[in-house]
Amino acid sequence: MTRSPVVLITGSSRGIGAATALYFAKHGYNVCINYKADLANAMLVAEKVKRLGVEAEVIQGDVSLEADVLALFMHIDKVFGQLDVLGRVDLWWLNLQQCVWFLGKAELM
Structure with missing residues (x-):
């Protein structure tokens, strides 16, 4: 059985x-919904995603904080x-070099 691809969309509430x-859900991706403060909206988005036949995971985190980003990747x-x-909706927060560094650091934990 092939696993569905997984996408993380920051600020997706x-x-x-x-x-x-x-x-992404319409195209068969399982979706990680990241929110900073609006849990209610994040849950609404998750329900819409699930209705499209894929999985949704709601994850709180402030992507401007290193600890939250590490926790986000570890949760996923x-x-x-x-x-x-x-999917970086708030494009300013993370460049590719930082992403690789975060992923590498999370792998060590």
Whole structure:
């Protein structure tokens, strides 16, 4: 059985992030919904994603904080064991070099 790919969309509890999460869900991706403060909206997005026949995982975290980013990646690894796509709606927070560093650091924990 082939596992569905997994996408993390930062800031996906509303707006462009929510629309991006739904886009990936429509294309068969399991979706990690990241939110900073709006749990209610994140849960609504998760329900919409699940109605499209894929899994949704809601994860709180402030992506401007290193500890939260590490926890985010570790949570995804624990639940899905993989991350195929990183959707950065708030583009300023993480460049590729930082992402590789975070992933490497999370792997060591």
